Structure formats: C-alpha cells, structure tokens
Amino acid sequence: MCSPSHPNQRRLRYLRKLPLEPMEYCQRWVKADPARGYRKVCINALAEATGLSSRTIGNWGANFERRPRYVLHILxxxxxxxxxxxxxxxxxxxxxxDLLCE
Known part of the structure; x- marks a missing residue:
C-alpha cells in the first residue's frame, strides 16, 4: 500500500477538487458534430455522468449557466x-x- 504523501495521490487529490463546467465536460467527452444535434448528445452525456434527468439538465440554460454548483464536482x-x-x-x-503507487 502506498503512503498518503505519494506524489500521484497528491495530484489526484488536487484534481478531484477542481470544478469542471458542463461545457468543458462535453468538449472533452462528446464526439458529435457541433452543427448537428450536439446539444442533445451533450445533455445525454451530462445526464449519464450526473445521474440527473436530461430534462433537468436542459433547463440549465443554453450554456448550462444555471447548473447547480455541486454538479461541477460530479463532472x-x-x-x-x-x-x-x-x-x-x-x-x-x-x-x-499496488500499481497506483509505483
């Protein structure tokens, strides 16, 4: 088992605390043509990642500006x-x- 101060653990602990906006998540993980149905595919990806309904996510605004803060950490x-x-x-x-500590 690795020690709590291992560099990889510190990096992961830091990254876990960084918020990630819905649009950033979609830019990273949605492989769809932005000109054709991208928003719908993005909403579905966000719903899968958060466990929220696609209808709820669709109500967050055009650029998801009305999203709850806790979603940033789930993403x-x-x-x-x-x-x-x-x-x-x-x-x-x-x-x-064991391999995470090497």
Whole structure:
C-alpha cells in the first residue's frame, strides 16, 4: 500500500477538487458534430455522468449557466474516471492498487 504523501495521490487529490463546467465536460467527452444535434448528445452525456434527468439538465440554460454548483464536482469525478477508463482500454494502466503507487 502506498503512503498518503505519494506524489500521484497528491495530484489526484488536487484534481478531484477542481470544478469542471458542463461545457468543458462535453468538449472533452462528446464526439458529435457541433452543427448537428450536439446539444442533445451533450445533455445525454451530462445526464449519464450526473445521474440527473436530461430534462433537468436542459433547463440549465443554453450554456448550462444555471447548473447547480455541486454538479461541477460530479463532472470532475466523471472526467477522471473516463480518463482512467481510456488508459485501461489502451493497457496503460491496471486498476490494481499496488500499481497506483509505483
């Protein structure tokens, strides 16, 4: 097991606290043509990441400016998990806890 002061743990702890706006999340993870149905695909991705209904998310405004603050932290968590999943798919990371400390 790694110590609490390991550099990777400090980095992850810092990143987890950074907010991530809905538009930023969509820019990173929505692979759709911005000219054709992008907002709908973005709303669906946000609904999947947050567990909220797409109708609720659609009511946050054109650029999601009326979103609740807590959502920013849920989206950061989802972003980090998506990054880990991508690394795992490329066999660049193994989710064994022992490997996180190397």
């Amino acid at each position: 950061r968590q989802a972003d980090l998990l998506n990054q880990i999943e991508e690394l795992e798919q490329r066999d660049q990371v193994n989710l064994s806890l």
